[in-house]
Amino acid sequence: MVQVLLADDEAMVRAGVRAILARDPEIEVVAEAADGYEALDAVRGLRPAVALLDIQMPRLDGIAAAARIHQELPGTAVIMLTTFGEDEFIGRALREGASGFLLKADDPRELLAGVHAVAAGGAYLSPKVAARVVAGLRSGRMAGGVPARNALVGLTERENDVLALLGAGLSNAEIAARLLLVEGTVKAHVSAILGKLGVRNRVEAAIAAYEAGLAERDRRTGPCAGPCAGPCAGPCAGP
Incomplete structure (x- = not known):
């Protein structure tokens, strides 16, 4: 069973993502958080296999929380699940240790596949994000770090x-x-x-x-x- 922490400051979004994850009997949402600090506390207490983090959250944003989780609790893989697919956010998230990057507009099957991939020690970029990474590398926009x-x-x-x-x-x-x-x-x-x-x-x-x-x-x-x-x-x- 893959245990997942879900962090997003919008309750309706959390409910929708939880419903998608519930389709897979091998995935269990063990906690929810409304900001980055709550996410950190939940990861410290529960040690889930995967933390799904939104980028824009109050008090501590998702990328900063991802960096803290990677430093303190590397056994928990981080996937950024966000509406923001700009190169800046993708590059920062990957440099801070995120193992996956998905957009909320992606096919729900991408979310399930991504959770299983990073839980198994791999990495996962949705097709739209992968295309932006490749384009960014070719243009030099995402080369730093x-x-x-x-x-x-x-x-x-x-x-x-x-x-x-x-x-x-x-x-x-x-x-x-x-x-x-x-x-x-x-x-x-x-x-x-x-x-x-x-x-x-x-x-x-x-x-x-x-x-x-x-x-x-x-x-x-x-x-x-x-x-x-x-x-x-x-x-x-x-x-």
Whole structure:
């Protein structure tokens, strides 16, 4: 059972999101919060697998709360669920440790998929958000705060191969099949990559791969493994 904290300052929004999550028998909303501090207290007390946070909340906004949760309680993955899909918000949230970013206007199925993905240790961007990330990287608007090619020097040749495929949107299972490895070995490589790059999640690692040109090198022509549901175009970062 995936336990979820839901934080939004609008009661009607919380009710709607809770109703969507209730469709999945493997997801349980264990607490609700109306601001960032309430969300922090709930995460500290309950240690849910996932915290769903709105961005604009009173007292402490969702991105600041995400940073605190990531620092204090890294076992709880954070998904930003918001109406604000501007590059500034997406970039800040990912740099502060969010593992997912969804828009309230997205298909409800994206929410369910995202919760399961980040609870399993992956990352999830909705198709609209993934498209903005790719566009932002191409234009240079979202490059700040994420290492590029000079940070890849410490990676082994195999870790570079894994990072390239991660940046191209492949899941651990697909990377294992492509490189003829067992999935557990791929997971170990991903953990080592995160540590060496000094990034906090697969999304940031995928962005680093894209900025360094690795994702371009290994971009596929088939359907993306992540939530983009189309030809792979960069760091959609499925689980």
